Amino acid sequence: MLPAVYTDADLEAGREAILGGWSTGSEPKIILTRASKSSIWDADGREYLDFTSQAWSNNIGASDPRVLDAADAQARQISHVRSNYDSIPLLLLASRLAQIAPGNLNKVSFCLHGSLAVESAVKLALKNSNPAGPIIVLHDSYHGRSLTTMGMSWPHMERALDSLTPPVMRVRQPYAYRAPAGVTPQEWAARCADELRSAILACKSNRPSAFVMEPVQGNGTQLDFPREYYQYVRDICTELSWCSARRQVAATR
Ligand SMILES: Cc1ncc(COP(=O)(O)O)c(C=O)c1O
Numbered sequence: 001m002l003p004a005v006y007t008d009a010d011l012e013a014g015r016e017a018i019l020g021g022w023s024t025g026s027e028p029k030i031i032l033t034r035a036s037k038s039s040i041w042d043a044d045g046r047e048y049l050d051f052t053s054q055a056w057s058n059n060i061g062a063s064d065p066r067v068l069d070a071a072d073a074q075a076r077q078i079s080h081v082r083s084n085y086d087s088i089p090l091l092l093l094a095s096r097l098a099q100i101a102p103g104n105l106n107k108v109s110f111c112l113h114g115s116l117a118v119e120s121a122v123k124l125a126l127k128n129s130n131p132a133g134p135i136i137v138l139h140d141s142y143h144g145r146s147l148t149t150m151g152m153s154w155p156h157m158e159r160a161l162d163s164l165t166p167p168v169m170r171v172r173q174p175y176a177y178r179a180p181a182g183v184t185p186q187e188w189a190a191r192c193a194d195e196l197r198s199a200i201l202a203c204k205s206n207r208p209s210a211f212v213m214e215p216v217q218g219n220g221t222q223l224d225f226p227r228e229y230y231q232y233v234r235d236i237c238t239e240l241s242w243c244s245a246r247r248q249v250a251a252t253r
Contacts (some may be wrong), residue, residue, distance in 0.1 A: 001114075005085075006200065014027070016083075020095075030042045031043040032165065032232035034063075035050065035054075035058065035062030035063055036061075036062055036063050037061040037063075037064075038050055038053075038061060038062070039064060039212060040062065041056075041070075045083060050062065053217075055170060056218075064102065071111075073134055073237060080167060083110075090110070091105070093108075094108040094110075114143075114144050114218075115143070115145050115146040115149045115155075116144075116146060117142025117147050118143045118144055118148075118149045118152070118212065119144070119146045119149055121210070121212065122148055122149075122152075122166070122209075122210065122212065125209045125210035126166065126209050126210075128209075129207070129209040131206070132166070132209050133167075133203060133206045133207045133208045133209045134166070134167040134168060134169050134203065134206065134208050134209070135152060135166055135167070135168050135169070135170045135208065135210050135211075135212055136168075136171060136196065136200065136208050136210070136211040136212070137152045137153075137154075137168055137169070137170055137171075137174055137201055137212050137213070138171060138172070138173040138213055138217065138220070139154060139170045140154060140155075140171065140173060140175075140215060140220040140221065141154065141212075141213070141214065141217050142218045142220045142222045143212065143214065147161065147164065147165055148165050148166060150165065151165025151166065151168055152165075152168050152212060153219075153220075154170060155247065158177070166209075169199055169203070171196050171197055171199050171207065172192050173192060173193045173194040173217065173220070173221070173225070174189040174190075174191075174193075174225045174226060174229045175221050175223065176187050176223070176225070176226060177221075177223070178187060185226045186226050186228055188226070189225060189228045189229035189232065190228070190232065191224040192229065192236060193232030193233060196211065196232075196233065196236055197239075197240070197246075199239070200236070200240050211233065211237065213233060215230065229239050
């Protein structure tokens with residue numbers, strides 16, 4: 001609940017108290033107060049169409065009554081469960097996600113936000129490769145603001161921290177809009193996939209632990225890639241999985 005009375009000075013004091021890098025660092029400094037469906041209002045009562053859906057989090061529209069009712073009912077039962085206990089919604093959601101996810105994607109790991117989800121995937125990949133190798137990512141990809149995902153994202157303001165993050169290699173993304181003149185999106189997808197294959201094969205002594213690609217790159221472009229690209233990537237990863245298999249055999253000798 002907002003305090004009944006606050007002054008502009010209270011809000012300015014709040015802004016001063018926030019560590020740099022938060023959204024209030026950018027102009028114009030819009031203070032959001034309420035949202036409904038695709039509309040959002042600022043503290044002066046101005047209504048905007050929210051084309052960002054608040055980083056796509058309100059993807060069924062803001063303040064949807066079904067979400068509000070479910071959150072309210074759950075919070076009244078039990079509002080917080082730490083991660084080493086089960087709860088009924090947690091188990092039912094995990095089982096539902098495992099059912100609807102394609103293929104053999106049948107394990108669920110709940111994360112608080114996108115950066116942690118990518119970071120968890122990277123941890124799994126590093127844990128399962130012996131020795132851990134570089135992570136391959138797409139140019140202009142954005143994966144988040146945790147230490148590892150910052151290192152994987154490009155361009156990023158905090159390049160100074162690169163030396164502290166797992167080594168990363170970058171290959172071009174098949175973004176059709178930026179394809180060289182005269183090259184069709186499909187040809188561009190094939191060329192970018194070839195570049196991925198070459199990058200994996202070029203890591204002779206230190207095979208990559210993972211190729212991390214988010215089908216819609218978010219801040220790196222809001223468009224998905226030609227469909228063929230995803231199949232190329234799947235095929236390349238399957239074809240070159242001998243790299244990691246051979247390494248595991250070598251490690252057990
Ligand atoms: C493609 C992509 N990956 C990861 C993230 C990081 O998600 P979060 O901000 O929830 O940590 C974002 C956020 O914008 C994103 O667009």
